[in-house]
Amino acid sequence: MAIKDLPVEEYILQGSAACPGCPATMALRMVFKAFGKNMVMVVPACCTAVIESLYPNTSFNIPVMNIAFEAAAAGASGVEAALRVQGKKDTTVVAWAGDGGTYDIGIQALSGALERGTNFIYICYNNQIYSNTGIQRSGATPYAAWTTTTVGGKTEFRKEMGDIVRAHHIPYSAQTCISYPDDFYRKLKKAQSIKGPKYIEIMAPCPPGWRFSMEKTVEMGRMAVETGAWTLYECENDVMTFNGKSKLILEKKIQRKPMEDWIKYQGRFGHLFKPTKDTKRIQALEDHIDLIWERYRECYL
Amino acid sequence: MKKYDVVTTISYPKIGAMGKTGSWRVFKPIFDKAKCVKCLRCWIFCPEASIKREKDDTISIDYEYCKGCGICANECKVKAITMEREGEKK
Ligand SMILES: Cc1ncc(C[n+]2csc(CCOP(=O)(O)OP(=O)(O)O)c2C)c(N)n1
Ligand code: SF4
Ligand code: SF4
Ligand code: SF4
Numbered sequence: 001m002a003i004k005d006l007p008v009e010e011y012i013l014q015g016s017a018a019c020p021g022c023p024a025t026m027a028l029r030m031v032f033k034a035f036g037k038n039m040v041m042v043v044p045a046c047c048t049a050v051i052e053s054l055y056p057n058t059s060f061n062i063p064v065m066n067i068a069f070e071a072a073a074a075g076a077s078g079v080e081a082a083l084r085v086q087g088k089k090d091t092t093v094v095a096w097a098g099d100g101g102t103y104d105i106g107i108q109a110l111s112g113a114l115e116r117g118t119n120f121i122y123i124c125y126n127n128q129i130y131s132n133t134g135i136q137r138s139g140a141t142p143y144a145a146w147t148t149t150t151v152g153g154k155t156e157f158r159k160e161m162g163d164i165v166r167a168h169h170i171p172y173s174a175q176t177c178i179s180y181p182d183d184f185y186r187k188l189k190k191a192q193s194i195k196g197p198k199y200i201e202i203m204a205p206c207p208p209g210w211r212f213s214m215e216k217t218v219e220m221g222r223m224a225v226e227t228g229a230w231t232l233y234e235c236e237n238d239v240m241t242f243n244g245k246s247k248l249i250l251e252k253k254i255q256r257k258p259m260e261d262w263i264k265y266q267g268r269f270g271h272l273f274k275p276t277k278d279t280k281r282i283q284a285l286e287d288h289i290d291l292i293w294e295r296y297r298e299c300y301l
Numbered sequence: 302m303k304k305y306d307v308v309t310t311i312s313y314p315k316i317g318a319m320g321k322t323g324s325w326r327v328f329k330p331i332f333d334k335a336k337c338v339k340c341l342r343c344w345i346f347c348p349e350a351s352i353k354r355e356k357d358d359t360i361s362i363d364y365e366y367c368k369g370c371g372i373c374a375n376e377c378k379v380k381a382i383t384m385e386r387e388g389e390k391k
Contacts, residue, residue: 003340003341003342003344003345004339004341004358006345008354010350012349012350013314013315013316013317013318013350014316014317014322014349014350014351014363014365014366015316015317015318015319015320015321015322015366016318016319016322016349017318017319018348018349020325020348020349020368020369020370021348021368021370021371021372022348023348025348025349026346026347026348029348029350030345052312053312053318053319054312054318054319055310055312056311056312056313057312057313057314057315057318058312058313058314058315058318059314059315059318059319060314061314181345181346214370214371214372215370215371215372215374215375215384216375217348217370217372218346218372218375218376219375219376
């Protein structure tokens with residue numbers, strides 16, 4: 001869908017508490033455009049609970065329920081059941097959590113809701129850190145990245161939440177990125193049209209968390225896809241389809257760009273370049289991405 | 302606006318919940334209408350919803366709330382938006 005065909009309605013009210021250049025706010029605008037007012041969003045502890053702004057006011061012009069960190073999917077299950085009992089069948093129930101709240105602390109509630117077949121959309125905005133509490137590592141933080149709890153760079157590789165979700169064989173799951181509004185919007189509408197549990201994960205580069213300049217949020221998302229560090233795909237009834245540039249990378253119609261093109265703009269990888277270039281760890285990052293793509297090609301080509 | 306009488310904390314929608322966030326700006330986006338090709342990239346990517354879209358897809362910037370992130374200028378392919386330090390007049 002072309003940008004000009006996207007809805008004009010705004011449900012993010014200006015003057016929120018978000019940092020300038022915030023990817024979560026950018027993504028929320030799109031989610032609200034796609035689902036409109038007839039939705040309930042369940043938000044656990046994360047930046048979004050702050051972006052909502054301070055009591056007694058909120059910057060979100062849609063119904064939101066705030067809940068404990070680990071409970072987004074459990075809370076959404078309750079909301080969905082309550083709406084069902086009231087006969088409100090057309091209300092879209094969304095659980096919206098960060099990667100910390102999804103990969104780590106909320107994974108149990110999420111897995112439960114997916115397994116129970118709850119009719120809702122779980123959306124994870126992945127900024128690859130616990131940003132709200134000041135940049136701690138999460139299961140989504142990439143190898144070698146600095147955070148306040150991985151001062152010399154993370155020593156483990158990130159886990160692949162998409163694989164874990166697909167192991168539940170739900171009707172629809174997808175990965176998208178804030179930099180591709182057409183892909184993002186289409187996946188949101190598709191998820192909304194399907195009954196049962198849906199999972200969407202959004203690549204959301206965070207300027208203060210990744211230490212890049214705030215005008216580059218969209219650029220960093222684009223580079224994540226072009227380097228193959230992030231993949232655009234959707235999985236409908238266990239059938240995988242790769243989208244956009246990711247499809248071209250999968251089919252080897254284009255080469256993915258080197259990781260260096262992406263990480264050199266991010267201060268969180270600064271120690272890989274100064275005082276001397278750490279070619280070993282940069283290569284390890286490259287090899288990990290190659291491994292991921294080899295797995296994709298083995299399974300889905 | 303409908304108020305709800307339930308025993309929990311409820312916040313109500315308000316424009317400018319954190320005040321006039323335009324005061325956060327260090328750099329200000331300046332729009333040059335003559336260069337604009339109405340692609341609406343700036344509009345869809347502005348995190349703050351501070352770029353207004355008219356019926357004919359003309360855009361304008363709401364300086365009361367624009368936080369000056371510069372994403373609009375960075376994403377405009379024809380350089381119809383440029384960033385200028387606040388207080389500096391050309
Ligand atoms: C049980 C529990 N542990 C810790 C916290 C503190 N806490 C609040 S938000 C947050 C980080 C959330 O990270 P993530 O889910 O990645 O979202 P982001 O902040 O990046 O948007 C933490 C650790 C909490 N609220 N509850
Ligand atoms: S820390 Fe990152 S995700 Fe959180 S509000 Fe700021 S820019 Fe947005
Ligand atoms: S500078 Fe940032 S907040 Fe201001 S209009 Fe441009 S994108 Fe929006
Ligand atoms: S991105 Fe540039 S060309 Fe496109 S609508 Fe905005 S100002 Fe006009």
